[in-house]
Amino acid sequence: xxxxxxxxxxxxxxxxxxxxxxxxxxxxxxxxxxxxxxxxxxxxxxxxxxxxxxxxxxxxxxxxxxxxxxxxxxxxxxxxxxxxxxxxxxxxxxxxxxxxxxxxxxxxxxxxxxxxx
Amino acid sequence: xxxxxxxxxxxxxxxxxxxxxxxxxxxxxxxxxxxxxxxxxxxxxxxxxxxxxxxxxxxxxxxxxxxxxxxxxxxxxxxxxxxxxxxxxxxxxxxxxxxxxxxxxxxxxxx
Numbered sequence: 001x002x003x004x005x006x007x008x009x010x011x012x013x014x015x016x017x018x019x020x021x022x023x024x025x026x027x028x029x030x031x032x033x034x035x036x037x038x039x040x041x042x043x044x045x046x047x048x049x050x051x052x053x054x055x056x057x058x059x060x061x062x063x064x065x066x067x068x069x070x071x072x073x074x075x076x077x078x079x080x081x082x083x084x085x086x087x088x089x090x091x092x093x094x095x096x097x098x099x100x101x102x103x104x105x106x107x108x109x110x111x112x113x114x115x116x117x
Numbered sequence: 118x119x120x121x122x123x124x125x126x127x128x129x130x131x132x133x134x135x136x137x138x139x140x141x142x143x144x145x146x147x148x149x150x151x152x153x154x155x156x157x158x159x160x161x162x163x164x165x166x167x168x169x170x171x172x173x174x175x176x177x178x179x180x181x182x183x184x185x186x187x188x189x190x191x192x193x194x195x196x197x198x199x200x201x202x203x204x205x206x207x208x209x210x211x212x213x214x215x216x217x218x219x220x221x222x223x224x225x226x227x228x
Contacts, residue, residue, distance in 0.1 A: 111160050
């Protein structure tokens, strides 16, 4: 597609509920990133895929967070047993570049706003 | 590790005023530097970038110069417009790794 598509755009979950957030990157983009953006803050890195390989998951805040990209395109971020502190905008970004000095910026999706009540 | 420090906001200016948003960084390795803009209700958009020392990134009247000696990448615009009102994020990326963002600076431009 022309851009990075994320769904749903908004999600309200009851505390303890599991949620799944979807990201469709730009076709052919090798790298895919998930970020968490709390209200009034800059995005914080969660995890990184190069094709289907999850190369860095050091930013995932707990073992309740899980991400996958099984065929190297669409990715899903799953949060189990959601807590109120999980409320944030979850941003997905993709990049043509697989590695290197980051000469290319990322293309970000519009995000999924998760509210845990 | 990598970190980005931006000037604290919010910043409020009148239309046609000069804008500077300061950004300094700490990085392992030789980073590429970026400015992203986030309009209300929208995702992050790349505004400009620079990949090596003394490079100047520019777009839509905004400019920023990669200053290795001062580890800075300050954003400037000579004459802001109401439509420039948004949150601006400075960011860096080193080899094969994530983007590291500053906390963002809220800009409001009044008519």
